[in-house]
Amino acid sequence: MSKKILITGASGLVGSHLTEMLLQKGFQVVHVGRTKRAGISPNAAPTFVWDVNKQEFDAEALKG
Numbered sequence: 047m048s049k050k051i052l053i054t055g056a057s058g059l060v061g062s063h064l065t066e067m068l069l070q071k072g073f074q075v076v077h078v079g080r081t082k083r084a085g086i087s088p089n090a091a092p093t094f095v096w097d098v099n100k101q102e103f104d105a106e107a108l109k110g
Contacts, residue, residue, distance in 0.1 A: 048074045051074065051075050052107060054079070055079070056075075056078075056091070057077075065077070076091060077091050078096045078107050080097065
C-alpha cells in the first residue's frame with residue numbers, strides 16, 4: 047500500500063512539481079485548495095476544497 051500525501055497549494059509552481067515527483071515515486075497524492083480545479087496534475091490527483099473564509103474543509107481529503 048502506498049503512503050498518502052496531502053498537498054496544499056498544489057496548483058502553484060512548487061506544488062505542481064512536487065505532485066508529479068511524488069506520483070512518479072508511487073505515492074498517493076491528494077490536493078487541498080481554495081477551489082476545485084480539474085487538471086492540476088496530468089495524473090489527476092483528487093482535489094478537495096478548503097474554504098478559509100467560511101472555515102469549511104472537506105474531511106474526505108483526510109480519509110485513508
